[in-house]
Amino acid sequence: MDRATRHTKFRGRILGLSVYEGEIEGRRVTREIIEHPGAAAILAFDPDGMVIMVNQHRFPRGRVLEIPAGTLEEGESPRDCALRELTEETGYMAGSIKPLLSYYPSIGYNTEVIHCFVASDLKEAQSNPDEDEIISVERYTISNLLEMIRAGRIQDSKTICALLAYTAYQS
Amino acid sequence: MDRATRHTKFRGRILGLSVYEGEIEGRRVTREIIEHPGAAAILAFDPDGMVIMVNQHRFPRGRVLEIPAGTLEEGESPRDCALRELTEETGYMAGSIKPLLSYYPSIGYNTEVIHCFVASDLKEAQSNPDEDEIISVERYTISNLLEMIRAGRIQDSKTICALLAYTAYQS
Numbered sequence: 001m002d003r004a005t006r007h008t009k010f011r012g013r014i015l016g017l018s019v020y021e022g023e024i025e026g027r028r029v030t031r032e033i034i035e036h037p038g039a040a041a042i043l044a045f046d047p048d049g050m051v052i053m054v055n056q057h058r059f060p061r062g063r064v065l066e067i068p069a070g071t072l073e074e075g076e077s078p079r080d081c082a083l084r085e086l087t088e089e090t091g092y093m094a095g096s097i098k099p100l101l102s103y104y105p106s107i108g109y110n111t112e113v114i115h116c117f118v119a120s121d122l123k124e125a126q127s128n129p130d131e132d133e134i135i136s137v138e139r140y141t142i143s144n145l146l147e148m149i150r151a152g153r154i155q156d157s158k159t160i161c162a163l164l165a166y167t168a169y170q171s
Numbered sequence: 172m173d174r175a176t177r178h179t180k181f182r183g184r185i186l187g188l189s190v191y192e193g194e195i196e197g198r199r200v201t202r203e204i205i206e207h208p209g210a211a212a213i214l215a216f217d218p219d220g221m222v223i224m225v226n227q228h229r230f231p232r233g234r235v236l237e238i239p240a241g242t243l244e245e246g247e248s249p250r251d252c253a254l255r256e257l258t259e260e261t262g263y264m265a266g267s268i269k270p271l272l273s274y275y276p277s278i279g280y281n282t283e284v285i286h287c288f289v290a291s292d293l294k295e296a297q298s299n300p301d302e303d304e305i306i307s308v309e310r311y312t313i314s315n316l317l318e319m320i321r322a323g324r325i326q327d328s329k330t331i332c333a334l335l336a337y338t339a340y341q342s
Binding site: 010012019020024027028029030033034036058059060066101104105106108112113134155161164165167168 | 184185188196199204205232237279280283317323326339
């Protein structure tokens, strides 16, 4: 967008919201844009090949089953964020980690990118969830999780993208 | 969340943003929440089995390759929205449509649900993009699109979720 004017409407603890007015390819446009630092998520397999999931309270939906994930801290790499969130939320440290895919959850209006990783060689450490996170750890087979996606019982984008991409490209 | 207090911070053309303060399972929490009416997306196959894609300008990223999609209008069903957006953006009408999956792009802080459908029996009609949409229509094989996801050249959640779910469950 050339000659865009940015109007900042909100600046919070995690999210910002700005309205941009400008011109794209010769047309006047207005865009409401969420500004987000980005996030990392981790598909982690325990020594038995089970996937480590977190069952977490998400306002306003209630309890949701997800892969461990969290928001990037300032200056933090997606890889370090994924490893930190795995340990904080589940009490596991990963001996091996590799990138799986990165995606924009809402590409039309949100700057957030979610970086997904695959981890194995897990060792038990000490979990340390954020004070306002309400989390329990559960383990599932990958085929059970794929069936839950098909049945509409898992509806979280990072969990769907990571599990389906892993199944399509790496399993 | 019981006894939550809602502070509305922004109300725009598409997005709203509110901060909620309340209690979840006995703990004090604050949540910054994007309020969005929801969206529908459509994985549409032409008579040759090619996938109909739109190449669209997305601020601030630039040109992005996506399946056709758009925001639900007031009182509109996800199915009707998907059919409307297909025609508006690509000039095709679908003779057959069925639900594929629905998901939350950012379940931690955004009420948006994206409803994905699969369509076939396409007939040519007249495209009619919104005035501020800058779009061109392109056709790809599904295997080409799956390779673009693997290579990180497609990074849009609805396109990834729809293509990988279709491949895993319906192809």
